[in-house]
Amino acid sequence: MTRAMSRNARAAYLFLTPAILGLVLYTLLPIAGIVGMSLTEWNGLVAPAFIGLGNFRELFTQDMFFFTSVVATLKFALFTVAVGTVYAFFVAILLNQRIYGRGIFRSIFFLPFIVPSIGAVIVWAWMYESNFGVFNFLLQTIGLDKVKWLGEEATATPALGLMTVWGFGNFIVIYLAGLQGIPRTYLEAVEIDGGNAWHKFRHVTLPLLSPVILFNVLTGVVSNLQVFVPAMAITKGSPNGSTLYMVYYIFRTGFQNNRFGYSAAISLVFFAFIALVTATIFLSSRKWMFYEGQ
Numbered sequence: 001m002t003r004a005m006s007r008n009a010r011a012a013y014l015f016l017t018p019a020i021l022g023l024v025l026y027t028l029l030p031i032a033g034i035v036g037m038s039l040t041e042w043n044g045l046v047a048p049a050f051i052g053l054g055n056f057r058e059l060f061t062q063d064m065f066f067f068t069s070v071v072a073t074l075k076f077a078l079f080t081v082a083v084g085t086v087y088a089f090f091v092a093i094l095l096n097q098r099i100y101g102r103g104i105f106r107s108i109f110f111l112p113f114i115v116p117s118i119g120a121v122i123v124w125a126w127m128y129e130s131n132f133g134v135f136n137f138l139l140q141t142i143g144l145d146k147v148k149w150l151g152e153e154a155t156a157t158p159a160l161g162l163m164t165v166w167g168f169g170n171f172i173v174i175y176l177a178g179l180q181g182i183p184r185t186y187l188e189a190v191e192i193d194g195g196n197a198w199h200k201f202r203h204v205t206l207p208l209l210s211p212v213i214l215f216n217v218l219t220g221v222v223s224n225l226q227v228f229v230p231a232m233a234i235t236k237g238s239p240n241g242s243t244l245y246m247v248y249y250i251f252r253t254g255f256q257n258n259r260f261g262y263s264a265a266i267s268l269v270f271f272a273f274i275a276l277v278t279a280t281i282f283l284s285s286r287k288w289m290f291y292e293g294q
Contacts, residue, residue: 034264034267034268035264035268037260037261037264038055038056038261038264038265038267038268039051039052039053039055039261040261041054041055041259041261041262042259042260042261043258043259043260044258044260045258048261051261055261055262055264055265056265056269058262059262059265059266059269065241065244065249066249066266068241068244069241069244069245069246069249070246070273072157072241072242072243072244072245073225073227073245073246074225075157076157076160076161076224076227076243076245077221077224077225077227079157079158079161080161080164080165080220080224080227081217081220081221081224083161083162083165084164084165084168084171084220085171085213085216085217085220087165087168088168088171088172088175088216089175089213091109091172092172092173092175092176092178092179093175093179095109095172095176096176096179096180106172106173106176109169109172110169110170110172110173111169112166112167112168112169113167113168113169113170114169115167117167117229118229118233120163120166120167121163121229121230121233121234122233124163124166125150125233125234128149128150128159130146130147130148130149130151131146133149135147135149136149150234150235150239151239152239153239153240153242156235156238156239156242156243157242157243160227160230160231160234160235160243163230164224164227164230168220171216171220174212174215174216175209175212175216177212178208178209178211178212179205179209182204182205182208182209186204186208187200187204187205190203190204207290208290210285210288210289210290211289211290214281214285214289217281218278218281218282221277221278221281222274222277222278225246225273225274225277226246226247226274227245227247227248228245228247228248228251230243231243231244231245231247231248232248232251237249237252246266246270246273247270249266250263250266250267250270251263253266
């Protein structure tokens with residue numbers, strides 16, 4: 001028995017070797033490199049100079065853009081995930097109904113997810129254009145004034161957020177799969193007890209979908225905290241830093257200002273920030289999560 005277990009263990013490690021090498025070479029070593037780089041002042045042209053925790057001291061005491069970036073990133077992620085969760089869940093419920101051509105509708109709603117992000121951003125930027133954009137044209141047709149969608153602090157993040165929500169086709173598919181996995185017997189039991197559609201949704205659908213909701217919320221928060229393309233391609237962090245999202249700020253600091261050590265320090269703080277947000281979501285989920293076996 002021991003020899004057989006030993007052979008199985010060796011075989012398992014052999015097959016796991018590519019994954020372990022990938023983890024070490026492409027995850028752990030780069031993280032270690034970022035940690036080392038964050039302790040230096042380096043512009044990429046000369047040898048890095050060790051400055052210890054100098055970058056972190058500057059980040060928390062002198063950098064006026066850092067906290068602006070944190071607030072802007074949080075606003076974008078919260079808006080996008082909140083609106084996107086409601087949108088994806090509602091569309092999934094509609095696509096779960098027995099309607100003619102629902103396969104075509106499912107493809108249509110999933111399609112934005114596979115559209116290249118830079119192309120979608122350019123098209124949406126044209127639609128948001130202040131003078132000749134589609135949205136302002138529609139506003140004028142009903143007698144309303146034009147809006148500077150990407151030129152005002154109050155509308156820039158919601159505008160970019162709606163652009164991102166449009167591409168939530170993957171979340172729609174996940175919700176749809178969760179809806180189709182709910183046993184019909186539970187819904188029929190509610191009907192037998194005299195319950196209506198609201199009772200079925202409140203007491204069966206929503207509890208059984210709570211693990212799916214947690215997964216979508218968690219992945220949505222993590223991915224949208226790392227928003228980059230809209231800020232890079234359209235707003236460049238304006239107006240007044242309201243779209244200075246953290247990944248774009250890291251990019252600007254490192255590759256435009258040539259402060260690679262400082263951008264590495266921001267990256268580590270950003271990593272800890274995402275870990276904290278993820279842990280908070282996990283801890284809070286204990287109050288509303290429900291598993292079928294409970």
